[in-house]
Amino acid sequence: MDVSERVNWLKLSTELGRLSEKALLAIAQSIQEQEIQENRRIGLEDTQPAALYILYNGHLESYRTSKTSAAKATSLLPGAIVYLKELLLDEVAEETVITLDDCTIWTIPREEFIAIAQQFPELGQAISRQLATQLEQAEAELAYEREKQIALRPYLVPKVKRGIVGTSRYATRLRQEIKKASSDRGSVLIFGEPGLEKDNSAALIHFGSSDRKEPLIKINCNTMQPNGAELFGRVGKPGLLDWIGRGTLMLNNLEDISPEFEEKLVQLLKTGQFTPIAREGEPEPEPRSYEARLIMTSEKVLPQLEKCKLITHVIKVPPLRVRKSDIALQADYYLSLLTKSRGIAKPKITPEALRRLQGYDFPGNYVELENLLNRAITQAEGRELTEEVFWSAGDKNRRFRVNLLNAYPKLRQFLRSSWWPDRINYGFTLGLFAVVVVVLFAAPQTRDRNFALNLFWAWWWMLILISFPFVGRLWCAICPFMIYGELAQKISLWLFPRKLQPWARQSAEKWGGWFLFGLFTLILLWEELWNLENTAYLSGCLLLLITAGAVIFSVLFERRFWCRYLCPIGGMNGLFAKLSMIELRAQQGICSATCTTYQCYKGGPQKGEGMETGGCPIYSHPAQLQDNKDCVLCMTCLKACPHRSVELNLRPPGIELWTTHHPSYSEVCLLFLLFGAVFLHRLPQVEQLFGINLHLDHFGIHTIVSMLALMFPAAISLLFHQILRLLNRRSRPFLELAYGYLPLVLGVSLAHYLHLGLTEAGQILPVTAATFGGNAELIATLPIAVAHPAVIEFLQAVTLIGSFWCSVFLTQKIARQPIQNLLPQHFALVILGSGLWKLIIVS
Ligand code: SF4
Ligand code: SF4
Numbered sequence: 001m002d003v004s005e006r007v008n009w010l011k012l013s014t015e016l017g018r019l020s021e022k023a024l025l026a027i028a029q030s031i032q033e034q035e036i037q038e039n040r041r042i043g044l045e046d047t048q049p050a051a052l053y054i055l056y057n058g059h060l061e062s063y064r065t066s067k068t069s070a071a072k073a074t075s076l077l078p079g080a081i082v083y084l085k086e087l088l089l090d091e092v093a094e095e096t097v098i099t100l101d102d103c104t105i106w107t108i109p110r111e112e113f114i115a116i117a118q119q120f121p122e123l124g125q126a127i128s129r130q131l132a133t134q135l136e137q138a139e140a141e142l143a144y145e146r147e148k149q150i151a152l153r154p155y156l157v158p159k160v161k162r163g164i165v166g167t168s169r170y171a172t173r174l175r176q177e178i179k180k181a182s183s184d185r186g187s188v189l190i191f192g193e194p195g196l197e198k199d200n201s202a203a204l205i206h207f208g209s210s211d212r213k214e215p216l217i218k219i220n221c222n223t224m225q226p227n228g229a230e231l232f233g234r235v236g237k238p239g240l241l242d243w244i245g246r247g248t249l250m251l252n253n254l255e256d257i258s259p260e261f262e263e264k265l266v267q268l269l270k271t272g273q274f275t276p277i278a279r280e281g282e283p284e285p286e287p288r289s290y291e292a293r294l295i296m297t298s299e300k301v302l303p304q305l306e307k308c309k310l311i312t313h314v315i316k317v318p319p320l321r322v323r324k325s326d327i328a329l330q331a332d333y334y335l336s337l338l339t340k341s342r343g344i345a346k347p348k349i350t351p352e353a354l355r356r357l358q359g360y361d362f363p364g365n366y367v368e369l370e371n372l373l374n375r376a377i378t379q380a381e382g383r384e385l386t387e388e389v390f391w392s393a394g395d396k397n398r399r400f401r402v403n404l405l406n407a408y409p410k411l412r413q414f415l416r417s418s419w420w421p422d423r424i425n426y427g428f429t430l431g432l433f434a435v436v437v438v439v440l441f442a443a444p445q446t447r448d449r450n451f452a453l454n455l456f457w458a459w460w461w462m463l464i465l466i467s468f469p470f471v472g473r474l475w476c477a478i479c480p481f482m483i484y485g486e487l488a489q490k491i492s493l494w495l496f497p498r499k500l501q502p503w504a505r506q507s508a509e510k511w512g513g514w515f516l517f518g519l520f521t522l523i524l525l526w527e528e529l530w531n532l533e534n535t536a537y538l539s540g541c542l543l544l545l546i547t548a549g550a551v552i553f554s555v556l557f558e559r560r561f562w563c564r565y566l567c568p569i570g571g572m573n574g575l576f577a578k579l580s581m582i583e584l585r586a587q588q589g590i591c592s593a594t595c596t597t598y599q600c601y602k603g604g605p606q607k608g609e610g611m612e613t614g615g616c617p618i619y620s621h622p623a624q625l626q627d628n629k630d631c632v633l634c635m636t637c638l639k640a641c642p643h644r645s646v647e648l649n650l651r652p653p654g655i656e657l658w659t660t661h662h663p664s665y666s667e668v669c670l671l672f673l674l675f676g677a678v679f680l681h682r683l684p685q686v687e688q689l690f691g692i693n694l695h696l697d698h699f700g701i702h703t704i705v706s707m708l709a710l711m712f713p714a715a716i717s718l719l720f721h722q723i724l725r726l727l728n729r730r731s732r733p734f735l736e737l738a739y740g741y742l743p744l745v746l747g748v749s750l751a752h753y754l755h756l757g758l759t760e761a762g763q764i765l766p767v768t769a770a771t772f773g774g775n776a777e778l779i780a781t782l783p784i785a786v787a788h789p790a791v792i793e794f795l796q797a798v799t800l801i802g803s804f805w806c807s808v809f810l811t812q813k814i815a816r817q818p819i820q821n822l823l824p825q826h827f828a829l830v831i832l833g834s835g836l837w838k839l840i841i842v843s
């Protein structure tokens with residue numbers, strides 16, 4: 001190439017083209033042409049450039065190595081001028097320049113070029129132009145980056161939330177599958193039930209891959225335009241697939257995509273190309289390639305994608321219910337996270353609570369578990385997390401209910417008023433109980449001459465047994481024992497301000513039932529051996545004993561510890577309340593979605609329509625109640641709730657016994673103890689029926705016979721259960737089936753007390769007169785209401801027959817097996833029921 005050709009080329013192909021002819025000629029004359037092979041360095045950063053280089057042919061790359069950031073390389077094409085600025089400004093080279101392939105380079109040695117520059121000052125302007133061009137380029141790049149950031153920012157996933165927790169084989173396999181998917185750039189489908197944090201698994205794949213420095217964006221398919229315009233862009237407007245480059249695109253909730261988008265997605269996966277969306281009237285744009293990696297998450301596999309086998313990795317995330325062994329670790333992990341974010345100490349979860357979590361199916365998976373723990377931490381207020389503070393949303397067993405509070409607004413008004421139960425308790429029951437106890441000690445000691453004894457044995461026992469199927473444990477809301485307990489608590493706190501002891505929940509759960517069973521046994525023996533029914537002062541002692549328990553435990557512990565765990569009457573009430581046709585519960589949906597204060601449980605100041613209360617006195621949460629045992633119907637929660645979540649439901653009687661209740665051994669023992677108590681009360685009839693002398697006048701023999709009577713129903717039931725197990729290997733355990741006897745126990749107890757009630761309760765007026773020393777004439781004039789023996793027998797018979805069939809029905813419901821499989825248990829019912837028929841009605 002001669003000089004004039006070089007001048008022309010410089011003019012046309014380089015930034016020097018604006019120089020004068022003379023200057024270009026001087027440059028062209030100084031050029032030495034060199035052929036340089038691929039991958040040779042022609043200049044080194046931070047050193048003086050040896051010459052000016054003009055790339056005539058081939059490719060160069062300039063770069064600067066940096067210890068603090070990634071090296072950024074620029075590719076240079078023919079016409080590029082290297083080290084012009086450095087030579088004109090006498091600086092060291094900013095970048096290293098190497099050949100990318102075999103190149104033809106025109107070189108002007110440093111001294112010669114400096115001489116030309118001195119001769120032609122216009123060369124200084126060339127450098128200004130070069131700098132201006134570079135600046136323009138940099139600005140364009142910056143603007144592009146800025147636009148890209150703006151486009152991607154709403155969708156960016158900055159980091160992984162968490163790893164896969166657990167050691168089960170499911171957790172291990174999931175980790176392996178995620179690792180495998182991270183090792184290449186193939187498309188991935190992650191599917192599984194809601195709440196499994198599938199997007200987090202997608203993030204684990206991206207951030208575990210070699211593309212981790214590229215962006216990860218997540219698009220929720222349910223919010224995307226049906227034609228996918230955000231993704232594919234429009235003519236003249238890039239979409240996310242353009243912006244993301246080699247990053248990862250996560251299509252979240254793929255099950256929500258439109259059929260239109262589904263087709264485009266199939267094309268995208270099949271061809272590796274997409275077509276921007278054309279507006280109406282615009283020509284169809286050309287298809288474009290994309291570099292991004294695709295990860296999709298879905299609740300199900302889309303048939304079309306599966307059919308075309310377009311996905312490289314398909315990962316199924318196992319639901320939490322099949323990973324029960326991971327629940328402990330997962331719960332512990334969430335607890336650490338949640339307590340850390342609140343800046344509080346991590347509470348312990350009791351083994352029972354953990355078992356309860358493991359027994360639950362978690363339809364909402366991790367999300368539900370996390371919410372459950374979050375609520376539990378709020379509710380527990382720093383205490384250990386017991387099973388009471390875990391309650392789940394969505395209970396399919398809550399059918400067949402009518403909320404009486406909605407049906408009868410006046411009932412709601414009454415139960416939220418100060419009348420229930422405080423004004424009744426402190427205005428009436430408190431005083432009446434004191435009178436009853438004084439009369440029991442001070443007045444004549446037999447039932448026909450002491451109205452308090454009549455009230456206790458003839459009225460109270462009959463009425464409370466009748467009340468159980470209708471109002472459950474309502475007695476406990478107006479119970480005088482506890483009113484004195486509450487009063488003692490208030491006075492003691494006033495006299496000695498202090499913090500009452502928290503409950504030892506674990507031990508109480510474990511031993512409370514056995515304590516009250518033991519105490520009830522002793523009371524029954526005491527009643528039988530010392531004839532409490534007809535000895536007023538001893539009956540008074542019995543009432544005082546229970547009141548003393550309530551008072552002592554109320555002075556020591558917060559709220560009503562005695563009522564929750566230890567009271568024998570409360571134990572009986574809780575057991576029979578399971579048969580009730582009403583229940584108090586809260587709507588779990590409202591509680592979990594709208595409540596943050598849990599005032600029903602914790603108490604607190606007035607909020608909205610929720611009144612100021614001290615919270616549930618027996619530490620029950622109305623949304624977590626699984627049976628009626630732990631609710632005394634005090635309505636504190638109804639008053640406290642600001643969200644109208646609490647319901648008083650009418651329901652099929654006893655439905656919880658075959659749906660939600662928790663059986664326990666101590667409660668089953670109490671059940672048979674109450675059964676045995678009827679045989680105990682009927683020992684004289686046993687003697688009469690069998691024509692034997694049980695020597696009940698001998699204390700020792702009487703004690704032994706009484707204990708045998710108490711154990712008799714349990715022995716018969718266990719014997720027949722063993723026969724049942726022999727005949728039916730798949731039968732339910734005794735612990736569950738034993739509750740089938742409950743209606744019969746209530747029925748026979750009522751049949752027993754009906755006699756006393758219907759013959760003596762109606763004599764209350766003459767008995768009251770006798771109590772206060774009324775003379776025989778006056779007593780004879782007072783009205784009485786006594787049922788005819790035939791009426792009593794009829795009512796007892798109806799009660800026995802009705803309760804027998806209720807027991808058969810309940811046993812069937814609990815067992816969920818054909819009747820022939822349960823014949824031995826039904827036979828035991830027949831034996832015990834007919835035995836009591838003979839003792840109560842025939843004898
Ligand atoms: S549990 Fe016992 S003391 Fe408490 S309210 Fe009920 S009967 Fe009364
Ligand atoms: S019952 Fe009311 S106060 Fe209690 S958790 Fe539910 S909404 Fe909250």
Ligand code: SF4
Binds near residue numbers: 630631638
């Ligand atoms: S759940 Fe409600 S009604 Fe039942 S005991 Fe607790 S506060 Fe009273």
